[in-house]
Amino acid sequence: MPSGLLAASRCAALSFAAVLAGCGGSSSTPATRVPGGAIRLASPAFVHGATIPARYTCDGADASPPLAWSQPPAGTAAFALTIEDLDAPGREFVHWAIVGLPANLTTLGEGARPAGAVEGRNDFGKLGYNGPCPPRGSRPHRYRIVLYALRAPLTLRSGFRVAEVGSALAKDTRAVGELIGTYSRQ
DSSP states (O other): OOOSHHHHHHHHHHHTTOEEOOOOSTTOOOEEEBTTBOOOEEOSSOOTTSBOOGGGSTTTTOOOOOEEEOOOOTTOOEEEEEEEETTSSSSOEEEEEEEEEETTOOEEOTTOOOTTOEEOBOTTSOBSOOOOOOOTTSOOEEEEEEEEEESSOOOOOTTOOGGGGHHHHHHHEEEEEEEEEEEOOO
């Protein structure tokens, strides 16, 4: 089983009998439905399924993309967010994991790190965000951004590894939203 928070989210989604909702148009994003509800996750920088602008990659400023989401279900205490490359050789590759996002947030600005949030170590071996950076000449890679609405905050130390939070996600996820973008380097 691939390591990473996304693998855990799939287990959580399966355990909640999650169903992916279809896109309603080019500006809509799918939302995974769990018993507590669904979250619509979007970015003003790109639409679901489209190319992520170079600004948010290793070829640009390498800033985390701006995100916005719908109100979470009642009882949401905090959010967690991950970004993973679904097409990395061998396994999903973590680009960002952040927990402790306040429950009252509905946006995350470009490059933002809210006070009190805790960032994990990505698969580049660094703390925080490092954007898409697939090998030159490879086909476009898919990058999955997942927002988890949690019924309890995850208490982790800076530099945590995403594999450390799988069981907490399976237990505490109330709703999930996702956004997929693509990127390739010539």
